[in-house]
Amino acid sequence: xxxxxxxxxxxxxxxxxxxxxxxxxxxxxxxxxxxxxxxxxxxxxxxxxxxxxxxxxxxxxxxxxxxxxxxxxxxxxxxxxxxxxxxxxxxxxxxxxxxxxxxxxxxxxxxxxxxxxxxxxxxxxxxxxxxxxxxxxxxxxxxxxxxxxxxxxxxxxxxxxxxxxxxxxxxxxxxxxxxxxxxxxxxxxxxxxxxxxxxxxxxxxxxxxxxxxxxxxxxxxxxxxxxxxxxxxxxxxxxxxxxxxxxxxxx
Ligand SMILES: Nc1ncnc2c1ncn2[C@@H]1O[C@H](COP(=O)(O)OP(=O)(O)OP(=O)(O)O)[C@@H](O)[C@H]1O
Ligand SMILES: [Mg+2]
Numbered sequence: 210x211x212x213x214x215x216x217x218x219x220x221x222x223x224x225x226x227x228x229x230x231x232x233x234x235x236x237x238x239x240x241x242x243x244x245x246x247x248x249x250x251x252x253x254x255x256x257x258x259x260x261x262x263x264x265x266x267x268x269x270x271x272x273x274x275x276x277x278x279x280x281x282x283x284x285x286x287x288x289x290x291x292x293x294x295x296x297x298x299x300x301x302x303x304x305x306x307x308x309x310x311x312x313x314x315x316x317x318x319x320x321x322x323x324x325x326x327x328x329x330x331x332x333x334x335x336x337x338x339x340x341x342x343x344x345x346x347x348x349x350x351x352x353x354x355x356x357x358x359x360x361x362x363x364x365x366x367x368x369x370x371x372x373x374x375x376x377x378x379x380x381x382x383x384x385x386x387x388x389x390x391x392x393x394x395x396x397x398x399x400x401x402x403x404x405x406x407x408x409x410x411x412x413x414x415x416x417x418x419x420x421x422x423x424x425x426x427x428x429x430x431x432x433x434x435x436x437x438x439x440x441x442x443x444x445x446x447x448x449x450x451x452x453x454x455x456x457x458x459x460x
Pocket of ligand 2: 259260261300376
């Protein structure tokens with residue numbers, strides 16, 4: 210089993226906005242494209258709709274009428290979350306506290322019916338990849354924040370998702386650990402080749418992950434009469450990034 214190498218899907222968010230039942234306008238209509246294997250960083254202040262956008266991509270929220278979500282040009286708007294092949298790491302880790310590290314990582318594989326032996330091999334590979342060897346049999350509530358973060362990441366990529374959604378995955382950690390994990394995450398994302406959407410409100414984090422930041426920042430989903438906006442930064446010096454660079458949009 211080889212987890213590395215590209216198997217990402219392209220993503221298109223087409224005029225997706227979100228108004229909740231109580232009238233809260235969580236996300237202004239926005240359109241953006243992410244090429245296969247690219248990392249897109251969504252940068253913006255608290256409350257501007259970053260998590261809402263991830264939840265729309267994952268299938269946890271339905272966009273307002275007229276909005277569409279496409280993976281590899283296929284309309285996924287009404288496809289349920291379990292058929293979208295999306296991995297997600299939430300702002301809080303959302304791990305199962307009483308399960309072991311290995312069982313957490315293998316959970317998605319188990320519910321997909323993967324046999325015990327194959328599952329163990331995949332889990333072992335992920336444990337090595339995310340640097341948590343030796344912790345396999347610990348319960349999650351016996352781990353540090355940084356270790357939990359790694360388990361959450363391993364669990365999200367275990368199912369070999371075409372798209373990985375990371376919602377401020379390092380926010381809960383102290384500054385030194387955040388710096389170290391950010392570097393590791395950057396390398397891991399590039400090795401896996403999964404299309405990734407990474408949410409942060411930390412500009413230096415966005416800079417590190419999205420090497421093309423300066424020329425490629427695009428302001429989307431700006432709420433009228435407010436300073437909140439979602440900025441998108443595309444990472445990877447890929448072809449599509451180069452194409453966008455030829456038509457820079459000012460932030
Ligand atoms: N289920 C809901 N019902 C009503 N309003 C909601 C709901 N979920 C989110 N909101 C509101 O929508 C807006 C956007 O929320 P969202 O969680 O997407 O922000 P965010 O950019 O992720 O913020 P943060 O950086 O603090 O995580 C906020 O004003 C929030 O209070
Ligand atoms: Mg959020």
